[in-house]
Amino acid sequence: MPAFVPPGVIGHNRSLFARNYAILPPDGMFPSLLPGLREAQVFYQATPRMGARFAQGRLEVLPGGGTSGTREDGLEHFLYILSGTLTVTAGGTESLAPGGFAYIPAGTGFGFVNNGSETVSAVWIKRRYVPAPGFGRPGLRFGSRDATPRTTVDDSGRWRQYLLGTADMTMDFEMNVMGFAPGTHFHCVETHIFEHGLVMLEGQGLQLLDRDWHELWAGDFVWMGSFVPQQFYCTGWEGAAYLLYKDVNRDVE
Ligand code: UGY
Ligand code: MN
Numbered sequence: 001m002p003a004f005v006p007p008g009v010i011g012h013n014r015s016l017f018a019r020n021y022a023i024l025p026p027d028g029m030f031p032s033l034l035p036g037l038r039e040a041q042v043f044y045q046a047t048p049r050m051g052a053r054f055a056q057g058r059l060e061v062l063p064g065g066g067t068s069g070t071r072e073d074g075l076e077h078f079l080y081i082l083s084g085t086l087t088v089t090a091g092g093t094e095s096l097a098p099g100g101f102a103y104i105p106a107g108t109g110f111g112f113v114n115n116g117s118e119t120v121s122a123v124w125i126k127r128r129y130v131p132a133p134g135f136g137r138p139g140l141r142f143g144s145r146d147a148t149p150r151t152t153v154d155d156s157g158r159w160r161q162y163l164l165g166t167a168d169m170t171m172d173f174e175m176n177v178m179g180f181a182p183g184t185h186f187h188c189v190e191t192h193i194f195e196h197g198l199v200m201l202e203g204q205g206l207q208l209l210d211r212d213w214h215e216l217w218a219g220d221f222v223w224m225g226s227f228v229p230q231q232f233y234c235t236g237w238e239g240a241a242y243l244l245y246k247d248v249n250r251d252v253e
Contacts, residue, residue, distance in 0.1 A: 014214075020225030021209045022050065023216075031060070039065025039114075042124060045221040046197050052223055054127035054173070056197040056245060061086060061120040066113030076129045076138075077104040078175055079112070080163075080243060082201075084120030088112045091140050099145035101175070103164055105129070105138050123199055123243060130172045130250050138170040145177060157181030169249050179241040180205065180234035189231045194246050196224040203240030206233040216242075 016023040024045050031041035039062040046052040059079070070089070079088060080101040087095045088102045090110035096102065104110045106129040114120045131137065141164065148161040161177040180203070189208060198207075200220045206213045207222060208231035215235075216222065224230055234240040 014220075016214070017050070018210070020051065021228045022046070022221075022223040023207075023209070023214055024221040024223075025217075026058075026219050026221075029058075032057075036068050036071050037065070038068055039063075040067075046223040050223065051225060052197075053195055053247065054125060054197065054245065056123065056125045056221075056223075058082075058199075058221075059120070059122045059124040061112070061114040061122070063114055063117050063119065067111040070109040070111045072107065072109040073126075074106055074128070075126045076106040076172075077110065078102070078123075078125040078164075078173075078245075079104075080123040080175070082121040082123065082199075084114065084118045084122075085116045086112050086120045086122060087115050088142070092142070094142045096142070097144070101143055101145070101163055103138070103141040103175075105140060108140060125173075125175075125197065125245055127173065127247075132169050132172075132249065135169040138168070148177075150179070156187070157184035158186075167249070172247060172250050174244075174246045174248050176244045176246065177201070177241055178232075178244055179239060180232065181239050182234055182237060185233040186231055189229050191227055191229045193226050193252075194248060195226050196222070196230075197245035198222040198224065199243045201241045201243055203234065203238050204236040205240045206235055208232070 013028050014025045029043040031043050042057040044057040046056040081096045081098050090104045150159045152159045159179040163175040200216050200218045204217045207216050
């Protein structure tokens with residue numbers, strides 16, 4: 001037996017990188033070790049290098065790991081905990097369990113540490129903030145998916161949770177959990193200016209990207225650039241849910 005056996009069948013992988021979208025299952029993703037992080041790594045999934053206008057990665061923090069002190073890079077940040085408990089300091093200090101999140105506005109110093117015994121896995125999004133003159137700037141926010149109300153979409157079997165609110169002109173992106181009962185889908189194939197970073201949280205489904213359908217399972221990541229035709233169809237016996245980044249509320253540059 002070789003010392004290192006890669007996951008899956010050698011030579012096969014579902015990763016797909018197209019001009020304006022990408023599908024990145026966790027298999028075969030490589031971590032970045034970064035200055036300012038101790039015992040922690042980031043599996044980048046979307047960055048401006050691929051044409052995205054934001055950066056998103058899966059952060060892994062080992063017990064005792066975290067940031068080296070406070071960081072302030074001029075960007076706005078969003079953290080969403082997938083597993084483990086992460087203590088985030090930004091003004092106040094909060095221990096975030098799975099489903100917990102923090103929005104850290106641009107210009108706010110912050111740090112995090114894993115004080116638990118389990119490795120933390122989290123979604124980490126960062127981007128340059130685009131102000132909206134006359135609307136003020138968003139403040140620091142901590143919250144959790146459990147405490148965020150569900151909005152049902154008519155009687156379609158679909159539901160949403162707006163983690164950072166919606167139609168808030170101080171914000172230049174939304175983070176929404178989109179939920180689907182088995183067999184449900186959007187009312188149309190969407191095509192829009194907004195960009196997405198999608199993390200499958202639960203269940204499985206078929207995702208349309210441009211002209212092709214792709215199977216998605218919990219843990220998969222999808223980048224959708226502007227104007228990619230998109231549709232989701234929930235398959236399997238359980239419902240499905242994904243966490244969706246969406247850039248909103250700003251005019252064309
Ligand atoms: O709000 C949205 O743009 C959402 N319906 N798109 C998506 O889930 N791909
Ligand atoms: Mn969309």
